[in-house]
Amino acid sequence: MFDVKVGKDGTVQLIGRFDAAQAPRATDVLATLEGECIIDCRDLDYISSAGIGVLIATYTRLREQGKNLRLTNLNPNITRVLHYAGLTSIFEVG
Amino acid sequence: MKRMFPRQLDSLDALFEWVGEFAATHGLDADFLFSVNLALEEAFVNTIRHNDSSTTDVEIGLEVDGRCLTVIVIDPDTDPFDLTKAGNVDTTRPAHERKPGGLGVFLIKRLMDDVTYEHSDRVSTIRMMKKLEPKNV
Numbered sequence: 001m002f003d004v005k006v007g008k009d010g011t012v013q014l015i016g017r018f019d020a021a022q023a024p025r026a027t028d029v030l031a032t033l034e035g036e037c038i039i040d041c042r043d044l045d046y047i048s049s050a051g052i053g054v055l056i057a058t059y060t061r062l063r064e065q066g067k068n069l070r071l072t073n074l075n076p077n078i079t080r081v082l083h084y085a086g087l088t089s090i091f092e093v094g
Numbered sequence: 095m096k097r098m099f100p101r102q103l104d105s106l107d108a109l110f111e112w113v114g115e116f117a118a119t120h121g122l123d124a125d126f127l128f129s130v131n132l133a134l135e136e137a138f139v140n141t142i143r144h145n146d147s148s149t150t151d152v153e154i155g156l157e158v159d160g161r162c163l164t165v166i167v168i169d170p171d172t173d174p175f176d177l178t179k180a181g182n183v184d185t186t187r188p189a190h191e192r193k194p195g196g197l198g199v200f201l202i203k204r205l206m207d208d209v210t211y212e213h214s215d216r217v218s219t220i221r222m223m224k225k226l227e228p229k230n231v
Binding site for chain 1: 103106107124128129131132139183185187189190192194197200204
């Protein structure tokens with residue numbers, strides 16, 4: 001199960017398992033984001049390189065607009081994978 | 095234990111469920127399972143993307159011997175593609191300067207203790223071994 005929700009206030013939530021099968025849908029939703037972006041990952045259980053690739057593409061697009069992408073409330077396993085990938089400081093993980 | 099999975103991304107749900115049942119049977123904890131699921135997804139997706147003209151199912155095997163878990167991914171009809179020789183990702187580069195691809199194989203090597211590749215008679219076999227931690231033995 002995977003879901004990505006964008007609230008009326010612009011808050012974004014990733015939920016469940018963000019694997020390669022879910023990357024196209026997440027890409028479509030995250031492509032609509034503008035401005036400073038915080039993604040709440042408290043209910044995100046899992047992410048693979050496909051999901052990380054979607055986040056990198058979103059980060060790169062926002063960066064070109066002078067904006068930031070920040071991930072919050074990551075579980076320890078996802079934090080570990082982002083650390084291995086050298087991305088914790090890029091996503092301002094907190 | 096082994097099982098055939100259709101060569102499509104939609105197989106991931108069934109794949110994760112099957113591995114989860116195996117992990118529960120063998121008392122593997124959630125952190126260990128996370129690493130195994132990630133390595134298996136990356137190897138499975140790599141297998142189907144590098145042989146996207148094939149329609150044959152992909153065989154997945156799981157073996158535990160008391161000291162380690164081995165995950166086996168077999169493509170029964172493919173040209174060789176040795177993912178163990180794939181280039182590493184420069185994780186020190188800024189994200190926006192990175193080229194797409196390669197992160198999945200990098201994570202497999204980082205999360206598993208040993209990865210081997212064989213190709214013979216058009217059959218490719220990826221074996222990924224992870225040592226069982228004391229809490230999983």
